[in-house]
Amino acid sequence: MNPHLARLCQLAQQPSRRIIGLMSGTSLDGLDVALCRLEGSGPGTRLTLEQFVTVPYSDDVRLRVRRVFAQGQVSLEELTLLNAWLGTLHGQLVLDCLQAWGIDAAAVDAIASHGQTVYHAPEHQHQRPDYSLNATLQIGDGDHVAVRTGIITLSDFRQKHIAAGGEGAPLAAYGDFLLYSQAGEERLLLNLGGIANFTYLPASLDAATVFSTDTGPGNTLLDAFVQQLYPQHRYDPDGALAASGTVDSVLLAALLDHPFFQAPLPKTTGPELFGPAYVRAAQERSGTFDLAPTDLLATLTEFSAHGVALAAQLAFGPSPQAAVYVSGGGMHNPTLLAAIQRHLPACRFADTHALGVAPDAKEAVLFAVLANETLSGSAVSIGAGRQRVPAVTLGKISLPG
Numbered sequence: 001m002n003p004h005l006a007r008l009c010q011l012a013q014q015p016s017r018r019i020i021g022l023m024s025g026t027s028l029d030g031l032d033v034a035l036c037r038l039e040g041s042g043p044g045t046r047l048t049l050e051q052f053v054t055v056p057y058s059d060d061v062r063l064r065v066r067r068v069f070a071q072g073q074v075s076l077e078e079l080t081l082l083n084a085w086l087g088t089l090h091g092q093l094v095l096d097c098l099q100a101w102g103i104d105a106a107a108v109d110a111i112a113s114h115g116q117t118v119y120h121a122p123e124h125q126h127q128r129p130d131y132s133l134n135a136t137l138q139i140g141d142g143d144h145v146a147v148r149t150g151i152i153t154l155s156d157f158r159q160k161h162i163a164a165g166g167e168g169a170p171l172a173a174y175g176d177f178l179l180y181s182q183a184g185e186e187r188l189l190l191n192l193g194g195i196a197n198f199t200y201l202p203a204s205l206d207a208a209t210v211f212s213t214d215t216g217p218g219n220t221l222l223d224a225f226v227q228q229l230y231p232q233h234r235y236d237p238d239g240a241l242a243a244s245g246t247v248d249s250v251l252l253a254a255l256l257d258h259p260f261f262q263a264p265l266p267k268t269t270g271p272e273l274f275g276p277a278y279v280r281a282a283q284e285r286s287g288t289f290d291l292a293p294t295d296l297l298a299t300l301t302e303f304s305a306h307g308v309a310l311a312a313q314l315a316f317g318p319s320p321q322a323a324v325y326v327s328g329g330g331m332h333n334p335t336l337l338a339a340i341q342r343h344l345p346a347c348r349f350a351d352t353h354a355l356g357v358a359p360d361a362k363e364a365v366l367f368a369v370l371a372n373e374t375l376s377g378s379a380v381s382i383g384a385g386r387q388r389v390p391a392v393t394l395g396k397i398s399l400p401g
């Protein structure tokens with residue numbers, strides 16, 4: 001037997017596994033690296049986060065990814081080169097982290113590598129009648145991660161979700177359900193990344209009603225316009241710029257005038273739709289090109305908050321009541337958080353520290369949980385009766401040799 005396959009079978013049978021979750025999101029801020037100890041699988045899964053770091057991307061990495069990111073037309077050569085280059089880079093960053101933590105690669109059972117989404121194309125968004133399907137593309141090939149690190153690597157988690165009827169995202173629902181459901185408490189786990197999403201976890205623990213959905217932009221538009229208008233900043237520091245501006249209700253109405261916000265849940269989106277061109281088009285339609293920079297940022301912050309509130313209201317009626325646990329970089333933006341809280345006055349808010357996981361680490365942890373299920377669990381069955389929440393194990397397995 002191939003010794004790597006023997007190792008794979010062995011680790012699938014272990015009572016616990018050490019898995020590194022890797023996530024590089026739409027904000028292109030860096031690679032999240034979460035070293036997790038996972039005991040058991042399925043609803044009995046127990047997680048210990050042993051180490052976590054976000055390795056910031058250099059300007060060079062960001063520039064390379066931006067050349068192919070969320071655009072309809074890119075150089076095929078660039079994309080091909082970047083796929084291999086990013087895989088190798090992510091593998092090397094894992095080795096650097098392990099060295100910094102004083103941990104031998106042989107002490108890690110597997111890597112769960114999300115890769116970098118470069119294009120997300122759910123059918124409702126891609127406008128191509130000749131392709132009646134959902135599609136998505138993550139690069140940073142898993143074979144390169146496995147060979148560079150010598151660690152069995154699971155990657156490309158989104159394809160099977162689509163093959164089985166989903167949109168390839170959000171995948172958070174599976175891990176959120178296994179780790180963070182609590183009998184007696186209605187929970188929304190709200191992730192404020194580049195794109196915002198939430199997972200609903202019912203107080204009844206009834207898996208059939210669990211789902212996660214994107215709600216629209218989180219930080220992506222804010223970041224894009226901060227970088228244009230204030231080149232010294234990558235994001236609105238602590239929401240201060242938006243806090244000093246005034247929301248323009250005319251532009252806000254134009255921004256909200258898109259069928260995405262009324263479409264049934266669950267649904268996904270990305271910067272392919274919610275990019276700078278979307279805002280420029282809304283400004284043109286509404287005659288609001290001459291807004292002061294801080295007013296534009298205030299309006300974009302309010303737009304993200306509205307998206308979250310609209311999705312929650314679609315799911316739970318006009319006044320949703322739940323305990324909301326916030327994660328993702330947007331939780332460091334008090335202006336955005338305050339706007340969301342204003343829209344959801346009957347909800348109680350905390351961050352995911354209250355659930356035992358650092359808000360910046362949560363998404364990388366969730367990919368470690370998905371890999372753990374593929375290795376040792378079974379297809380997590382949630383959302384029964386809802387379309388687009390298939391019960392499948394996710395990820396492709398790369399052997400290091």
Ligand SMILES: Nc1ncnc2c1ncn2[C@@H]1O[C@H](COP(=O)(O)OP(=O)(O)OP(=O)(O)O)[C@@H](O)[C@H]1O
Nearest residue numbers: 025026027193194195219235238328329330332333
């Ligand atoms: N102190 C802060 N003030 C305001 N915003 C902040 C702060 N710290 C982080 N952010 C926001 O968080 C973003 C990074 O968020 P995060 O790492 O969750 O995104 P991501 O993982 O790339 O997104 P996604 O979940 O969409 O893939 C930054 O680009 C910025 O917009």
Ligand SMILES: CC(=O)N[C@H]1[C@@H]2OC[C@@H](O2)[C@@H](O)[C@@H]1O[C@H](C)C(=O)O
Nearest residue numbers: 117120169170171172193195214363
């Ligand atoms: C296609 C894609 O990469 N989607 C991401 C993105 O970032 C946030 C939101 O949009 C979410 O749908 C998803 O990531 C999280 C981790 C998910 O799948 O749950």
